[in-house]
Amino acid sequence: MIETLKPASSSKQGGRMGVVVPHGVLFRSSSEGKIRQQLIEENLLDTVIGLPEKLFFGTGIPAAILLFKKNKTDDTVLFIDASNEFKSGKNQNQLTDSNIAKVIETYKARESVDKYAYLASFDEIKENDFNLNIPRYVDTFEEEAEIDLDAVRAERLELKAELESLETEMAGFLKELGYGQ
Structure with a gap:
């Protein structure tokens, strides 16, 4: 699918594609690890967006969106942890307009945001053996109050x-x- 993306021309940006995947794809080794490595080495992966659990009908597992872009101008990957951005529902969670807007604004700004997004370099990702697990890049740890x-x-x-x-x-x-x- 990625190979069919149109290359950038002088008047237009290159092709883009988004794929929804289960979180396991981000960190499992073997063939998935080799595929991740190749996608990153070819500078095709643009952004990883972590989604909340129970977002999709019929499954409670959290998912992620992988955004690919042909002819990127830099070798960074933006990680966005939107796993806490949802309206809770009985059987299914929902992304509100404001949740979606926050993700879009972060994507457009392409900057690190404390406890929400991180712009990782190729070298950082390589150092992590091409593991794309979002918590490796976005630190969401909250210190407990001192007692x-x-x-x-x-x-x-x-x-x-x-x-x-x-x-x-x-x-x-x-x-x-x-x-x-």
């Missing part, structure tokens, strides 16, 4: 004292009612 152990300990002691007070009060009520004598 103040002294405050937690103080709150625990306060709750323990309150519990003892309530147990003493309850024992008094039970005694008045004739229980626990």
Whole structure:
């Protein structure tokens, strides 16, 4: 299919193509790895867009869109992690107009966006053995808030004292009612 894309002319951009694939295609080795390597070495892969799970009817697996472009002017690949960009549904998730607009704006800008997109060089991808798994390039890790152990300990002691007070009060009520004598 890629071979049938029209080359760029002086008046038009080269051919483009998008393919929806399961995430496994991005990182499995063997023949898929060799195909990925060739596509990248021939500078045909333009963008990898990670999609949310449960987006397509009949399957819950997340998918990705691979965008190919003939006669690219640079050797970079844009990775966009749109896996959290959706409207939740009971059986199927949906991409809203604003979700789609965010992906398109990021694609057009072709820049790294913290925790959302990363513009990787050929050398970076080669260093990762042509593995296109989006988390290798887009860091979505959120640090947990630091826990103040002294405050937690103080709150625990306060709750323990309150519990003892309530147990003493309850024992008094039970005694008045004739229980626990």
